[in-house]
Amino acid sequence: MPKTDRPRNLNIDKRPNRYLAVHGGYWRVSMAVPKELQAELGTRLIRGLNTKSVAIARMKRGPVVEEFKAKIEAAWAARGGRKRSVLAEAVEVRKLMSSADRNMADFLQQGVDERVQEILEAGGVTWVEVLDEDFGGPSQHPVYTPEAIEEARTFRSVAAGSATPIALHHAEFMASLTIKDRSKLDEPRALSLLLDWMRANEIYPFIENVTPQVARQFERYLQSSTELAWASKAKYLGRLKVYWAWLKKQEFAKENPFYDLTVKKQVAEAEAEEERPYTDTEVQRLFMGEPLEGRAMLDVMAVAALTGARLDAVICLKVGETDEGLFRFKKQKKEKHDRDVPIHPDLYEIVNRRAEGKGPDNDLFPEWPKAKPPSVKPRSSYFSKRFTFYSKKIGVRDEVENKRRSLVNFHSFRRWFITKLEHEGVNGDLIAAIVGHKRGGLTLDRYSSGPKLQAALEAISKVKLPPLDGTPVVETRGLKPMRRKP
Incomplete structure (x- = not known):
């Protein structure tokens, strides 16, 4: 074949900038x-x-x-090791051992002994002369490398079932969970955090090596040595606790070493500033700015601001979920059911424009598609990143030292909407029903079908966006004090 002018493969091992970008x-x-x-x-x-x-x-x-x-x-x-690795081989032998009868188990054990010897010799062997009194003279004895001895010991322990790779059963555990895919992301993150710490402390990643003493050491590390926020520390420790509870129930672990461990909240962190609603001035700046995505971002912001819905619920709306003057929002977090919310009169133009010429199964916001597999990130993930970039660009932020998130973020539209309803004198149970919070008492929360839609529409219609022509905003103040920015 004739030579072509195809570009060279820059990903070969010899390139000077390998692993650099x-x-x-x-x-x-x-x-x-x-x-x-x-x-x-x-x-x-x-x-x-x-x-x-x-x-x-x-x-x-x-x-x-x-x-x-x-x-x-x-x-x-x-x-449990790479494919065809010694560790993966040991895991396969272990599976055979678990279902073998006595004769087969004896045969497999003989194979294990032979394989252990092969591993020792493959690592290199040195023969030394040792005086052996039983034989009345010197004899040759093999000396194996420390690495080969450790690999052989690991092979024997895993094959015999006395050592279990920590993540060997993690996929099965994940499959047993009934939580949302987004929440499942915390499981491997928690495990990765533990594995990083074990590697740094030269503790081999076996379930049997995570004793109560080791778990307490990890908890102390988590408490004092990571830059994670308290909520993240508590969440990841909790996920490890759940995993080990499952391992114990399935008899893959003898105990749950994380059972009674907790991450204490530091005094300074407990008193830290809470995330807050946007002010009207901040809402005005957000809507009068010019995001790179234009209407694609502004329309999502408008629906969130005038319904109090969470970002993922807005992004995932279908055209057919805007019928009869109602938004049908999918259940979020601890909500038990989907819920209907009257469409604010100021949103009719957006809904009609986006629904025109589309079928009921079409996305209302197709500009923000779901991430491609194998990613299980929520559909709102990319929008959230772009909105954060936009809010930083126009300076609608409230940063606090040592706090990962700004005190105002996209969720502040929900807080702003709830605040506006309260300032308009809307009943607390009606507000809770509109935004999907638990209402007061068993009677209303479980047995009622909810307030009248007309009452909800009248309440929602009282909320108005601030003027978007640059007119100065007169802020309304609530009883709760707001942090004074430095």
Whole structure:
């Protein structure tokens, strides 16, 4: 075949910038994660190098690459090893052992002994002469490498069932969960956090190695040594607690070492500022700004602001879920049912424009599609990132030191809507019914079909966006004090 002018493959091992990529003008290390491990580690491992110089990036790359490779190997070990690895072989032998009769078990044990010897010899052997009094003279004895001894010991322990890779049963555990896909993302994150800590402390990732003492050490590390917010620390510890409870129930673990562990809330963190509603001035600036996505973003913002619905519920609306002057929002978080919310009169133009010429199963906001598999991120994930970029660009933020999220964010539209309803004198139970919160008392919450739609429409219609022509806004104040920005 004649030669072509096809570009060279830049991803070969010899390229000088292997594992390096530029983002925002700065170099960073970027390493692909094997498909089998992406649930735990994500699609890529990325670490910024804080330099615009490629020469400096090349010098700083080495330790990060080694750390990433060790992280990937630890993840493989936790799952039971790479395909055709010694560890994966031991897991297969273990499965055969568990269902073998006595004769077959004896045969398999003989195979294990032979395989252990092969592993020891494959690592390299040195013969030394040792005086053996029983034989009346010197004899040759093999000396194996420490690495081979450790690998052989691991093979024997896993094959015998006395050592279990931590993530060996994690896929089965995940399949048993009935929580939303978005919440399931916390499971591998929690496990990855534990595995990183175990790797740093040279604790092999076996279930049997996570004793109550080890679990307490991890809890202390989580408490004092990570930059996570308290809520995230408590969440991840809770997810590990649930996983080990399942392992114990399935008899894969003898105990739940996380059972009585909790992450205490620091005094300073307990007294930290809470996230708050937007002010009318902030709402005005958000709607008068010019997001790159134009109406695609502004329309979502308008529906959220004038219904109090959560972002994912808005983004996922179908055209057929806007019939009869009602939004049919899918249940969110702890809600037990879908709910109908009257469409605010100021939203008719948006709904009619977006529904025109479309079928009932078409998306109302097709500009914000769902992430492609294998990602299980919520459909609203990309919008959320773009909205954060937009709000930073126009300065509608309320940042607090050592707090990951701004005190105002997209969810502040929901808080703003609820605040406006209360300021208009709307009954608290009616507000709760409109926004999907639990209403007061068993009678209303379980036995009633809800308030009249007309009452809800009248209440919602009282909420108005601030003037969008630049007219100065006169803020209405609630009884709850607002933080004074520095």
